Amino acid sequence: MSIDIAGLPQERIVFETSPLAELNLALHALSEPEHHPGLRGWASATAASLGRDLAGRLHEADFLWRNTFSDLFMPFAGVRGGQGRAGATLAQDLDLLDRLDDEQFVSAALEFASLATYATGGPSPLTDAGARARALELAAARGPQQWEFTGRLLKDPTAVRAWVRRLVEDCDEAFFADVWQRVRGVLAADVRHKTELLRRKGLAEALRAVSPAMVLEEDAGGRRIRADKLADCQATAVDTAVGAGLTFVPSHFAWPHLMILHRPGWRPVVHYPLGTPELPAPASVEVLKLRLEALAHPVRMQLCRSTARSPHTTGELANILGLSAPEVSRHLSVLKKAGLIVTRRRGRYVLYQLDVRAVSRLSSDFLEGVLR
Template sequence: MSVIIDVTGLPDERIVFAPSPLAELGAALHVLSEPAHHPWLHGWTTTTLAGLAPDLADRLAQADVLWRSTRSDVLLPIGPRPGDTLAEELDILDRLDDERYVRAALEINCSSDYDSEGPSPLADPAARRRALDRAAARGPRRLEFARSLLADPPAVRAWIRRLLEDCDQAFFADLWQRTHGALAADARHKTELLRHRGLAGALAASSPAIALEEDARGRRVVVDKLTDGATTATDPAAGEGLVLVPTALGRPHLVVLHAPHRRPVVQYPVASPDLRAGPGSVELMQRRLEALAHPVRVRLCRSLARAPYTTGELADGLGITAPEVSRHLKVLRQAGLLTARRHGRYVQYRLDVTVVARLGGDFLEAVLR
């Protein structure tokens, strides 16, 4: 499974490697929301969370739908290249129309709607109900956020901008000062590789999960993901180009923006993890490996590693029946790989990433990619 970006006919000068303060802030917010995904950043996470003012921490909890389970496209660069400052990128984001902003903000990774240009939840009652149902399954704060955004997009957009600016003042400006130099150096190195070794060489140096395929049909950037998707880097509505953004915090995630009529963006990690395997019985290890041997259960793990989901949501996202999903969830739970939590009439399941980390870094990176 992979995300394919058609780059046929795209000149190399339209391929940009550059750091993005907005994208790095998005990565930082995800780390703070999901520290178990990034155990090697435990020191920074603990210190940063301890230093947050209660009001800021509460507002981050209200808005974490934008970065907890999957990185919202509003947190990735929009133009032909990222802005030099967070303020510049936020100004560019402000120029995005309400419909595209709301679609990106309410994106649910488990949904199959991402690649489609279906009805807008701002105008279509059925699309609005689906968006609110998905939010409700994730708890009252998510539902409140979705209702507010759908009711008054300009007000919520202004609230989000203030929130990101407050994060910059509280912790991100210092983080960006310490990491920007290394990210800029990495981007310059990849640009030199692009110039001297071509796109295939630059992509191979960015991540082993990114490759260039060339044949009689054209050229395609193929990103190895546990999901399928496709877009083009030559859409005249978006402006031709491909943006590749290094991140110091993102590993093990490999984030790909491939929404319709948006210039594609790939955020690739440059940091190295330090996972340490824990001891476990041979019998338990065998049971867990057998549970993960089925391709459907691997796809379930990919979704459940990012956020809790209900059986119905998983069935809808994978295109299979709810009873079949339940059978696979039972196997994963019996292997001790899932947790379950009830929220009202919903039961949400989630992958225990700390357990998965002990199985091996390669599998953890695959499901979180």
């Protein structure tokens, strides 16, 4: 994954905190504690403390943070005519979210329905019947609650926008205000350190401090940041339509995820983790051998990446990878036999998802690679 920064002034590269972006990762850790072994205690205690009404509403909208990290949580990147800066408070971040138009809001909220065209864009489900039908079909595969939410969003985005804002505000009251009070000092200190590193030693050194997976490349083809992720995507930090700029946002909850917002028409954002918690002990030699043999194929590596972030049907995976459904089924069977893939049925759909706990026991390097 690369970010074009040719001609970008260094002062347009900023490190800053974002309460709304941090809430996104906190909600993800609540929904997927297996992605975050070091946070299981916090996730269990926080989930147990939630009231029934709030827990139900979080379950209804958890596709915004469980399977993908919705760009709604970094609205500062999409605001037209703005400075591309995150809010200092959660309320300010929410005000920026209100400034997104309905097209931006809906396309970001339904990111799960457009993963195959995320980097290139596509017709809006608000105005295109085919895109609308596709969004509803994909939502139905993930259960009646998500299907109902998607239908409400497409019918009345204004009402759902108000519902989402109230949900975030209730999360703040229930648990996040205390969380932010605890972590914001550490995040702010990291921002100051990285900003000073950028000023004194340059971007290459600052990138090394952000993640060993990020490097600066400069050659005859231009100047770019490259991230070592299992994805083939490009972004630009010099889009005049939205305004030049690149933002780095640290997170207490993110590890092992290194996220890069690369939606067309939005400023790119690098959301990076602080710290690397301990993982469980490795599996037996016999299990290790079986699983490594299962992973010794580039297609199965890509299947692990896709199913680590979201449960998918065979047809969805075939569409994402550009393969036939029978070929994808054969690779899924190998991964399932090795105990790396789990399945569950939703109506007439069978969903496949990576068993993150099994992968974490296999290799922390592999887990970090597919979830990065």
